[in-house]
Amino acid sequence: MKIIPLQSRTLALLGVVLPLLALFVYVALRSGPLAPVAVTVSTVEARPISPSLFGVGTVEARFTYRIGPTFAGRVKKLDVHVGYRVQAGQLLGEMDPIDLDDRIYAQEAALKRAEAALREAQARQAYAQSQAKRYEQLLAARTTSEETVDTKKQDLKIANAALAAAKEELVRVRADGAAVVAQRNNMRLVSPVDGLVVARNADPGSTVVAGQSVVDVIDPQSLWIHVRFDQISATGLAAGLRARIALRSRNGQSLKGRVLRVEPLADAVTEEILAKIVFDDLPDPLPPIGELAEVTVSLPELPAMPVVSNAAIREVEDQLGMWHVQDEGLRFVAVKLGTGDLDGQVQILDGVDIGDRVVVYSEKALSKRSRLHIVEQLPRVAK
Amino acid sequence: MISLAGRDILNAWGKFVFTGIGLGLLIGVTLTMAGVYRGMVDDGKALLDNSGADLWVVQQDTLGPYAESSSINDDLYRSILAMPGVAEAANVTYLTMQVRQGRRDVRAMVVGVVAGSPGKPGWPPYLVAGRQITRSHYEAVADIAAGFRLGERIQVRRNHYTVVGLTRRMVSSSGDPMVFIPLKDAQEAQFLKDNDAVLQQRRRTAENPSLNRPGVPGLLDAVIASQSNNPYVNAVLVRIRPGYSAEEIARPIRRWQRLTAYTRSQMEEILIGKLIATSSKQIGMFLVILAIVSAAIVAFIIYTLTMDKIREIAVLKLIGTRNRTIAAMIMQQAIALGVIGFVVGKITATFAAPLFPKYVLLMPLDTVAGFFAVLMICVLASLIAIRMALKVDPAEAIGG
């Protein structure tokens, strides 16, 4: 006979205890090491990939003209500022000549004095010549002594020499004057090219040493990008390849360019290969020199090959490979990787075939004995 | 014979189950606390597992990249790579810092990994979404615990990185999520702190007359350039060819390269023995206290339940019930309470574990041990009540 008053009580108790037990069993099986590992799998497909290389670099000018005086001095005036466009031959500024003008005046006076000295020597030589001629005639008429004639001839030779000296002195003084004038002209800072002033390193009044740059002028048409590619991922980098350039200040805007040359010298310390990229069309406004640029160089598209996401690649016991999902379970297969593209697709040269199912994402590291729970998307991964 | 304990429980099951649930919550807290401890240890182990290394080469006489800062030149790996028995050697940097995403700020361990392909030491060994890093700059793979999403732009120091992949259980020994970025960026991030700092350093350099000589144009630029690169990494992760022992490789590195090298077991010793030793002791203490509190509460509950029945026990004794029967009744109730509490506790702990900010690892062995501990505690706690019940004088039922 059944206990009627206890029945509802028993039912209520079961109503509490059974769900609790069910929950307990669920909890014991679905968490901890007994729980299956959630994974996603994908099928190896043959697909062409277009690999590319990625590097960062800075915008640089191919030619930079550092204009400055050839000897130490003080800047007198500087007419141009950063950003000015200048023409070839344009006067950009001047150094302070200090006493150069006075020395030019002194040279001019010295020149006149040399000219006067020359005229005096000419006059003396003309007189000495006429004296010498007259005394020769007198000697022919036997009206003078031979000794006197010799004296006059000597006088003439001395006057000739004095004249020559005066002539050379004039040349010297003239050359001296020209030198000072040339020096004076060198005080002028003149642009050698049509270009853009990018730096003004000194202001009027400041003293600069010989060789120090006062104004930097670049040729804007010669902007290029000095890019560094990590050596390990620079396979196939060559001149002429197409490149996309993203400037740091123009996020999201992609500019076109090409590889001008790959530097024959690589950076041994940073393990990078250096290359120069030129713009197809110079952006307007010009990017500032030194701006960071990200460059993606496209390599030629490769024919279709088995391809898989690089997220599937695992390292197990010093071997690169992937987890192959088979009917009887998981198997780790070592693979040989080919080229990859920047979207993470990697060619598989050997190891798995088209149509094989491999684990891409997993909640934790897998082992041969892992129980799998194959899902579309792993939990807690928001798209 | 009918089960007196069962009948009593059935009669007052509401009170009983709710007491059990209350106790269960307490047991849940205890189990979770054990899980927190296991989680801490596991965080340390996960850190070592995920680095994929057999040997850690660090600055001489330092405790490795995790427990202490270490700085070695970034070209040292070449000479290690050349040693026989070394399969792979890769530079790595670890730096715990704030990673910004929009307005959010996440404390993360930024790991600089060498360029190349997945599977290199230091790379995240598996992903849960996205892809591995392919560009040698400005890409990041983040642990899902950091809360970043695929395609988001995050800021580490001066640069922005695109999150291209997500991984899981990649944490530092203190449980901070890891963010993997290319090594060169990480080196720069370690050194070039922010624009202000860079500017200040330049200014200081420029003000130093011996570095900024008027007579030597270009010297300042050269000095600044040499100041703004960072040829240092924190450690070299070494993977060893099969057939060689880690110690065999470590010995010449210590002797001839003048560096310190740790094997996996030494590293574990450092992480678990030194880094989290005090925290784990702290949690251990807490665990002990919780166990004592639980025991006290079970004892109290059983005691109260027995006190409520003192009259019935007197009657039972008067009408000739054996002590054994009465003791069994009390102990069975205590054990039933313990079982309900344990089941509730285990469920609570399992569902509460993912809510914790740090990893909570509930080990099945701990659970089994916990079950027996709960039973032990219940049995011990019921002894007090049994003792009291046995002292009840059956004469009390007569006349009062």
Place this chain on the structure above:
Amino acid sequence: MGKGILIEGVGKRYGTGDTAVDALKSVNMHVAPGEVVGLIGPSGSGKTTLLKCLGAVIEPTAGRMVLGDQVIYDKGWRIPDLRALRRDRIGFVFQAPYLIPFLDVTDNVALLPMLAGVPNAEARKRANELLKALDIEHRARAMPSQLSGGEQQRVAIARGLVNRPPVILADEPTAPLDSERALTVIRILNDMARRFETAVIVVTHDEKIIPTFKRIYHIRDGVTHEEAGEGRAFQ
């Protein structure tokens, strides 16, 4: 069973020496099987102490007790297992019914045979027979808390009787009841005493029921005096 219960010169002394108190001095009673006697006395007269001695929960210090044909006390217990004695040979009916709240009526009654090792089904059968006899069979599945006071007391009587003990000790069994129910309880006790050949001692000071006893023991200062009761018949 035969002889019912015989008590000769039972005394109980608490303490020793100068502070010794004699709660019972000399109790002499005899109750025949099927007889119901009253035991009355003022408070502090030793009623409860006597009941405890009879119920084998405290030990007397003097005298002799014979239950049925077995000497259970003669200057010391003669029975090794007092619990079994209480379980099998003495029925208790208390002032309050003291039913076990978590057992239903049947199991409350069946518990005693079960404790004695009778199989559950057999014990329940016995219990149900008794409940039927006590006319409370319809509440067999109820829990004690669902019963009225009179019903509870009837169940308590059933429990007292279930092991067919030679003696039933009833301690103020009618105290919480009104006179009609009180008389009913006494009637039942009388019926059952006759039916099961049980000696029944009813400790009471309930004026309503005193006239029903044929024999009454007065206890005063630890000494019993026998007198004849009115033995009023029941309506």
